Structures are given as C-alpha cells and as structure tokens.
Amino acid sequence: MFEAKGLMVFYENMLALNNVSLSCGENRIIGVFGANSAGKSTLMYALSGLILDIQKKEEMAGGERITVRGDVLYFGQNIKSMKPSHRARQGIVLCPERRRIFVESTVLENLKIGGYLANSRQTQETIEYVFTIFPALKRLSKRLGGFLSGGEQQMLAIGRALMAQPKLLLLDEPLLGLSPVIQYLLAKAIKEIRDQRGISIIVSEQYARPVMPIIDYGYILENGASVVEGTNKELMDNPDVKAAYFGS
C-alpha cells in the first residue's frame, strides 16, 4: 500500500538519505531503527512530505538547498510532490518528533484540533477511543498541554495524530526521553492501535528493545543508508543488530 523507492535527500552537499527504499503493507507495523544522525527524522519528513515545506522555507531564507530524489508511492499513486496537508487528507499522518503538542490548549482541545479532517461522529468516537487506550489522558482532559509530563504529552501526540483518521501513521521517535516503563506501555499501545483500528504504522526509534517485539518488518539505517532489513525475528537474530541495539 505504501512504498518509498530510492529516496535520496541532500542537505546542501551533505547526503542525509542514501537510496533508501521501504515498503509497508496494510495492517503492518514497520520499524526504522538507527542512531542519532542516521537519517530517521529526514526519512519521516520525506514520507510525510514535510521535507517539501522545509525545502521551501530554506530556499526563501537563502539557507541550505535541500534536494529530494526518489519516489513515494501510496496505493499505486506517486505522491512524491504532494504537499504534507494533502498527504494528511489522503491518510498519511505524522506524529512529529518531540511531540510538538499545542502547549496552550487543553488535552481535549489538542485532540479536537487534530480532528480537523474528521467529521463530528468520527471525532467523538476517536476521542473515546484515545481515552480507552490512554486512560491517563481522560483524567487530564481539562489540563493545558504544557503542564503534562513527557509520557502524557507523547500519548496526547499519538492521540492527536489518530484524530486525523490515518490509514498510515508515522511515529517519529515516540519513546524519546521516556522512562523504560512508559516506553513499554507506549509500545503496547502502538500494537493495540494497529490491532484494533487496522492502521498501518511506521515507527522510527533509537530504542529497539521495546519496539522490536511489536514490529512486523524492520529497517536499520546507518549514515543515511538502509544497511539491514528483515522481520523482527531476523533482525533480533542478526549478530550486528544484537551487538548494536541489544548490547549482547
């Protein structure tokens, strides 16, 4: 259903993504793992289309020139030059790195803003759903986003992304800066979302340990290139991956 072919992104003369291809079938969870500067965020920008936005801003400010090459296919249609807002309408929704929740709006308002693309029945239903998978949010629904803890903010960010009724959810580093307990809790929730809503999910993460068990297929990025790929079993058995991500 979703496929990226030969993605290359240059920040000026620096190669950030080198010929990365990945595909995601329906109702699957795809993992993208890599250290800092491996190109995870750039990949997410390229998949969600935000890179086009950044490209334009940099061009206007006379900053770096960003070059994007390669194709992004979605249900057989090439959406390579489609704006991020249109991609969201088509069902590709990004949950951005560092959460980026609206700090001056309450939890409920945050969710409603996320539901801009949904009709009122979907909005109601999805809010209920978000509160069932993240019961912690229900208690806090009147609190301002800025006063939530890191874990609660992340739940809210995922919930907000769900409100846009995605068919493909892109999670950029959802476990960033969270304690191991919360990390496992969120990983479980991500799997539940896939199982219960039938949403395909691409998750990029540094911490492979909590995420690896829930994915169907994974890619390891290193210096912008995809070096290893395979099912979660294959990846966990790969000695290099083991050494780098599981410390044994």
Add this chain to the structure above:
Amino acid sequence: MSVVKQDRRKERVDRGIKVRTDGVYAVSSWAEITYLLLPRMVLILGLLLAPVVLTAFPYWQRVLSHICVYALLAIGFDFLANFVGLVSLGGGLYIGVGAYIAALLNSHYGLPPYVTVPVATLAGAGLCTVILLPCLPLRGVYFAIVSLMFPLLAPRIIEALDIFGGTDGIVGLDGFPSGWVEQYLMIGCVLIAVFALRRMVTEDVGLVFRGVKDNDQAVKASGIDITTYKALGVFIAAVLGCLAGACLAHIYMWAGISQFGLDYSIIPIAATVVGGGGTLIGAVIGCVILVPISELLRDFGTLRIAVYALILTGFIVYKSEGIMTYVTRKYEQFERWVEI
C-alpha cells in the same frame, strides 16, 4: 540500483580563493589580497567618494547625510535584532533623545557641536538604556511594542508640558562648519560603526550576545547575567542612534518633536530586510537603496509609505534572505551540476 541514474542536482561549492583567504594564505598573493579587499574597498571608497561626486547636486548631498543617519539606526537595529535577539522599534526614541540633548546643550549652554555631539551620544544612550531597562526581560513582539511606545509617548509629553520649546522645538542651533565636515563626519561614523560591530560580534562578547539570542536560559545556566548583556546591547544600539540624532539636530540646526517620528523606527527595519539581516553591512546597503527611493517618491506625498510597503512585501516574499546574503553567496561559492 534500479533507479534511473541520470538525475542531476546543483551543488554549491566554495571557491578555491575563498577557502585560501580564510586562513594565513590570505596574504600569499595579490589575487587573494584583492579578493578580500575588493568588496570592502567598494563600500569604503564608494561612501568616501560620494560627496565629491555629488558636488554638483547639493540637495543630494543632504540626502547622503540622511542616508548615514538611517544607516546608523539600521546598523543598530540589525545588531539588536539579529545578534542580541531584541526587536527594537525604538529608532525614533534614540534620534529624538540625541537631538534634544544636543540642542539643549547648544542653545542653553552655548557648547559647540564638537562637544554636544559626543556628550549627547553618550548621555542619550545612557538615558535610552535606563528608559528601556525595565522592558529588557520582555522578548520578541512584546519588547518591540514597548520600545515603539516611547517614541510615541515622548512628543506628547513635550507637547503637553510645553517644555523644550513645545511644538516649535528648539531652533537656531549651530550648524556644522561646512557641508563637507557634516558629510565626512557622518560617513566616517557609519564606516567605523559597521566595521567595529562586525569585529565585535565575532569576539567573546559577541558570542555571549548571540547566545542570548539563541537560548537565553542556557546562557543564564552558564553563570552569565543576561540582563547586563541585553542592556549593553541596547546601549550600543542607542549610541549609534543618539549619535545620528545629535548630528541630525546640528544638520537642520533645529530639534523638534518630529524627530521622534515613526520613520526612524520603520525605515531601519525595511533597510535591514532589504539588505539582509544579520550582515550589518546589509543594513547600510538597504539604506543606500531605500532612502534615495523615498526622496524620489516625495512628490507622491503619503503614497510614499504605500510604495515602501510594496517594496518591503516583495522582498520578504521573494527574497527574504536579502541582498547582502545573496551577493555574499555568489561571491564565495559557485554552483555546478553533479550526477547523483
């Protein structure tokens, strides 16, 4: 590997001579020395020769002084906005305070311009810094609003209390001995200001300034009092503004409430945007372009502002990097197509 490999992209590469002149090889040959000196000399000689070239047009010589007044303000604005992170709309305040102090010293105590200008510059800058001191914790648009309030407030106070000559202003000040002294004084001040500030922002104190702009909390965490540095930044910008104001008073031999005018707050911003923010020289270039345009448009009366707004909008939308940033890139880098 199945991807078609005829894709090309444009690459930007530093020119060889640019890389060489970054280091000690800058003085290795005339070519390198010329490469470094040429742009600076164009600016310096261009400004120094301008009064001579304009000898036949006394009106435009006066405009040249005006360009310098605005250039000093614009340099201060660019420095405050892009190196200290304070967007200040207080240009009118600096000019007005500088002009009034110089005028009072000259008319009441009979001090000559070569005393009043330095005194008005320092005292005025101190006064402006004290006035703006309570607003320094404010950031972004809040500081801009508050700093704009003072130049709006000052003329009303002078009007209401009928002090300093009230609405008539202070008239009959001494002028500069001759037009040449006036122009070369202004041009010298602009050149010294722009090169001194360019040097300062790369020194240690400049690093702190830029740190305050980027992340003031991290600067505080390093044990540096940011209010001191913000006050110092405002003082530097106010020195430039009050100097321009004091000179302006002696150029017109008059100080009045129109010197708190909005023009002095707005045109420096426009010039900085057009010339390229964060380059300091860009601010001067912006003034050299915008102030004569504004003089040419004088016939249109208030439509002047409309034309200004159009120019500004056009620049922000189509070339928000500014002239100086664009030209620097072309001077230092070349482009070529490379196969991906």
